[in-house]
Amino acid sequence: MNPALIQVACCQLAPQVGELKYNRERALQAIRSAAGQGAQVVVLPELVQSGYVFADRNEALSLAETPNGETLRQWAALAAELDIVIVGGFCERTERDELYNSAALVDADGVRAVYRKAHLWNDEKRIFSAGGQPPPVIDTRFGRIAVMICYDLEFPEWVRLPALAGAELLCAPVNWPDGPRPLGERPAEVVRVQANASVNRLYIAACDRNGHEREVDWVGGSVIVDANGYPLAGPLHEAPAGTQIIHARLDLSEARDKRISALNDVHRDRQPVLYD
Amino acid sequence: MNPALIQVACCQLAPQVGELKYNRERALQAIRSAAGQGAQVVVLPELVQSGYVFADRNEALSLAETPNGETLRQWAALAAELDIVIVGGFCERTERDELYNSAALVDADGVRAVYRKAHLWNDEKRIFSAGGQPPPVIDTRFGRIAVMICYDLEFPEWVRLPALAGAELLCAPVNWPDGPRPLGERPAEVVRVQANASVNRLYIAACDRNGHEREVDWVGGSVIVDANGYPLAGPLHEAPAGTQIIHARLDLSEARDKRISALNDVHRDRQPVLYD
Numbered sequence: 085m086n087p088a089l090i091q092v093a094c095c096q097l098a099p100q101v102g103e104l105k106y107n108r109e110r111a112l113q114a115i116r117s118a119a120g121q122g123a124q125v126v127v128l129p130e131l132v133q134s135g136y137v138f139a140d141r142n143e144a145l146s147l148a149e150t151p152n153g154e155t156l157r158q159w160a161a162l163a164a165e166l167d168i169v170i171v172g173g174f175c176e177r178t179e180r181d182e183l184y185n186s187a188a189l190v191d192a193d194g195v196r197a198v199y200r201k202a203h204l205w206n207d208e209k210r211i212f213s214a215g216g217q218p219p220p221v222i223d224t225r226f227g228r229i230a231v232m233i234c235y236d237l238e239f240p241e242w243v244r245l246p247a248l249a250g251a252e253l254l255c256a257p258v259n260w261p262d263g264p265r266p267l268g269e270r271p272a273e274v275v276r277v278q279a280n281a282s283v284n285r286l287y288i289a290a291c292d293r294n295g296h297e298r299e300v301d302w303v304g305g306s307v308i309v310d311a312n313g314y315p316l317a318g319p320l321h322e323a324p325a326g327t328q329i330i331h332a333r334l335d336l337s338e339a340r341d342k343r344i345s346a347l348n349d350v351h352r353d354r355q356p357v358l359y360d
Numbered sequence: 361m362n363p364a365l366i367q368v369a370c371c372q373l374a375p376q377v378g379e380l381k382y383n384r385e386r387a388l389q390a391i392r393s394a395a396g397q398g399a400q401v402v403v404l405p406e407l408v409q410s411g412y413v414f415a416d417r418n419e420a421l422s423l424a425e426t427p428n429g430e431t432l433r434q435w436a437a438l439a440a441e442l443d444i445v446i447v448g449g450f451c452e453r454t455e456r457d458e459l460y461n462s463a464a465l466v467d468a469d470g471v472r473a474v475y476r477k478a479h480l481w482n483d484e485k486r487i488f489s490a491g492g493q494p495p496p497v498i499d500t501r502f503g504r505i506a507v508m509i510c511y512d513l514e515f516p517e518w519v520r521l522p523a524l525a526g527a528e529l530l531c532a533p534v535n536w537p538d539g540p541r542p543l544g545e546r547p548a549e550v551v552r553v554q555a556n557a558s559v560n561r562l563y564i565a566a567c568d569r570n571g572h573e574r575e576v577d578w579v580g581g582s583v584i585v586d587a588n589g590y591p592l593a594g595p596l597h598e599a600p601a602g603t604q605i606i607h608a609r610l611d612l613s614e615a616r617d618k619r620i621s622a623l624n625d626v627h628r629d630r631q632p633v634l635y636d
Contacts, residue, residue, distance in 0.1 A: 203629055206621040218634065238559050238626065240516030241635040265590060270546075272558045272589040279555030282548045283514050313548040314541060345482040350514065353479055358494065359517040 088336040090226045092253065092287075093123035094306040094318070097327040098295025101135025104147060108133065108155055111172065112162060114327050119166045123331060124226045128172030129293035130234050130257040131185060137298040141183065141211045148177030151188065151198050159190045167192050169224050171231055172291075173257035176200065185212045187231050187257045189222050196222045201233040202242065219246040219254075227252045227336045234258040237276055237290070240283070247284035248351060252339040254280075256290040260303035271305050274319045282313025285342050285350050287334050295325055308332040311339045364612040366502045368529065368563075369399035370582040370594065373603040374571025377411025380423060384409065384431055387448065388438060390603050395442045399607060400502045404448030405569035406510050406533040407461065413574040417459065417487045424453030427464065427474050435466045443468050445500050447507055448567075449533035452476065461488045463507050463533045465498050472498050477509040478518065495522045495530075503528045503612045510534040513552055513566070516559070523560035524627060528615040530556075532566045536579035547579050550595045558589025561618050561626050563610050571601055584608040587615045 095114035099107040111132050118126045130136065133155040134147040149155055159170045169191045176186035176198065184200040185208055200215025201208075219232040219242070230246030230253070237243065237256055246254060260273045274290075281288045287310060294304040307318035308330060316332035342349045371390035375383040387408050394402045406412065409431040410423040425431055435446045445467045452462035452474065460476040461484055476491025477484075495508040495518070506522030506529070513519065513532055522530060536549045550566075557564045563586060570580040583594035584606060592608035618625045 202631055202634060206623045209623050214631075216634065235624075235629075239630060240555075240559060241520075241630070241632075244517075245635070265588075269590050272554070275551055275589055276555045276558060278548070279516075279552045282552060283516060312541075313551055314545050347482045347485050348511075353511075354515060354517070355478055355490075356517075358478060358492065359521070 088227065089333055090124050090336060091122045091331060091333050092125045092127070092289050092308055093118035093329050093331045094127045094289055094291035094308060095327060095329050096292055096294055096304060096306040097129065098293060098325060099129070099132050099135045101137055101297055102143070102147060103135065104133065107135065108158060110327065112158060114329065115162055115170060118329050119168050121329070121331060123168065125169045125229065125253065125255065127255045127289045127291040128170070128257060129291050130173035130187070130259040131175055132172050132257065134175035135297060136259045137300050138211060144175055144183055144211045145177060145181060148175040148183055150177055151195050156188055156190060156195055159188065160194045163190045164192045169226055169229065171255040171257065173233060183212050184215060185233060187233050189220065189229060189231050191224055197231060199231045199233065201236060203235045203239055205235040221246045221249045221251045230254045232256050234260065237280060240280060243280040243284060247286045251286060252336040253287040253289065253334065256288060258290050258292050260292050260305055262301040262303050270319065271303050273303055274305050274307050277307060278309050278313040278315070281309040281311060283350060285311040286339050287311055287336070294328070306330055364503065365609055366400050366612060367398045367607060367609050368401045368403070368565050368584055369394035369397070369605050369607045370403045370565055370567035370584060371603060371605050372568055372570055372580060372582040373405065374569060374601060375405070375408050375411045377413055377573055378419070378423060379411065380409065383411065384434060386603065388434060390605065391438055391446060394605050395444050397607060399444065401445045401505065401529065401531065403531045403565045403567040404446070404533060405567050406449035406463070406535040407451055408448050408533065410451035411573060412535045413576050414487060420451055420459055420487045421453065421457060424451040424459055426453055427471050432464050432466060432471055435464065436470045439466045440468045445502055445505065447531035447533065449509060459488050460491060461509060463509050465496065465505060465507050467500055473507060475507040475509070477512060479511045479515055481511040497522045497525045497527045506530045508532050510536065513556060516556060519556040519560060523562045527562060528612040529563040529565065529610065532564060534566050535569050536581055538577040538579050546595065547581050549579055550581050550583050553583060554585050554589040554591070557585040557587060559626060561587040562615050563587055570604070582606055
């Protein structure tokens with residue numbers, strides 16, 4: 085197949101919970117910086133607009149926006165100006181004041197998709213409703229791109245859906261809370277991204293956050309993984325403050341070819357009748 | 361929960377295709393050696409009885425055995441003598457001369473299960489029939505143990521089945537053909553084992569082979585992974601000739617507890633209605 089090269093960036097940064105203006109400005113600066121270095125697809129962390137560690141549901145509600153809100157309007161304007169795709173997380177409020185942990189895919193045509201996290205992590209269950217729709221797969225100028233969020237990645241069944249629907253690149257805003265692991269081991273969060281990529285021959289760009297927020301630290305493990313499951317960029321071994329941007333060039337034709345031997349194809353070799 | 365400690369070993373060795381007597385002897389020596397060092401569950405490679413790289417189906421047929429054959433009789437006798445569990449691969453022939461790439465679980469009570477590989481790798485498709493039954497989950501003196509084989513591990517749906525059925529330890533005979541990977545990267549085969557373990561909070565012992573057989577080299581990546589997805593033993597970075605045995609002590613109560621935060625459980629958090 086002909087190569088289909090694109091450049092992808094993850095902008096690992098530290099939003100501050102409650103500081104909408106600061107967070108929006110940080111994200112805009114990071115997007116401009118990534119695009120200035122050639123990125124055509126720019127991924128931002130989960131809940132980058134609001135911060136993550138809410139005191140309670142009321143605080144989240146006070147920070148939430150609709151897809152017509154200021155944050156996504158800014159991303160749409162910047163995507164049009166720079167002719168890029170932006171994928172990032174935001175705290176979504178519906179007209180009935182339901183809350184979702186959502187991520188938007190935005191390009192020069194505006195907001196192309198809003199995905200609502202289906203697998204909620206810990207206290208998110210006290211704050212958000214769970215999404216009930218599969219990850220979107222959007223045809224963009226830079227390939228077929230799917231979106232999901234953080235803990236969703238721990239359910240290989242969930243990654244299968246957009247992979248089988250033809251996604252070439254999965255962009256995943258994440259906030260990975262840090263925890264103990266054996267010395268020298270790559271974080272299990274990154275390992276799971278690698279495995280998801282390899283069993284589907286799909287590129288995955290997971291954009292984590294950094295910084296310290298209300299007693300929580302983060303892995304800071306942003307990573308862009310190729311269709312064989314090996315990192316092309318990241319994970320960073322330390323997560324200093326300040327914005328860190330990782331870039332990788334992907335050949336999306338690799339993700340269109342699911343063969344891994346003369347007689348094997350990672351999707352056609354599935355035996356769905358045996359899985360129920 | 362009370363700890364439930366067991367000791368598991370993987371015996372990475374080099375069978376020679378066609379040399380049944382040599383292969384059987386090698387396996388028996390390795391099992392004795394592992395048990396002598398305290399192993400209660402001993403895992404052997406895929407097709408350890410026959411070797412792997414068959415010239416054609418006729419060669420495989422000439423080497424195949426039934427579950428009543430010499431190899432499994434030897435394993436059963438040794439399991440009874442040493443009071444251990446043995447899991448290993450063999451080339452299985454049925455009375456109608458069908459061939460399966462199979463693995464047996466044998467303990468002091470004899471052959472407890474024969475599993476037939478459901479996902480066939482490359483030329484195996486020209487030789488073997490594909491198994492149509494899910495991985496067995498067997499109550500043994502040393503915990504609830506499941507069995508699958510090599511390429512099966514690349515289908516997270518397949519690992520889910522025994523995990524949801526209560527398996528605490530998955531024993532997987534494998535023959536991982538070696539291939540290129542970026543310098544310093546752990547083989548993707550091992551990475552997938554780690555991810556399978558962590559998304560199910562299940563121990564996995566994958567026993568690879570080594571040696572060189574008819575132009576094929578092997579990863580030699582035997583590994584025993586804990587319920588968080590981190591290796592307890594292996595993978596070895598080199599695969600010299602000769603038998604290499606890795607050991608780990610597992611607390612199976614870890615695998616009975618699927619919680620990963622105050623409000624999260626890796627199995628209960630699944631949303632099966634959304635996966636179809």
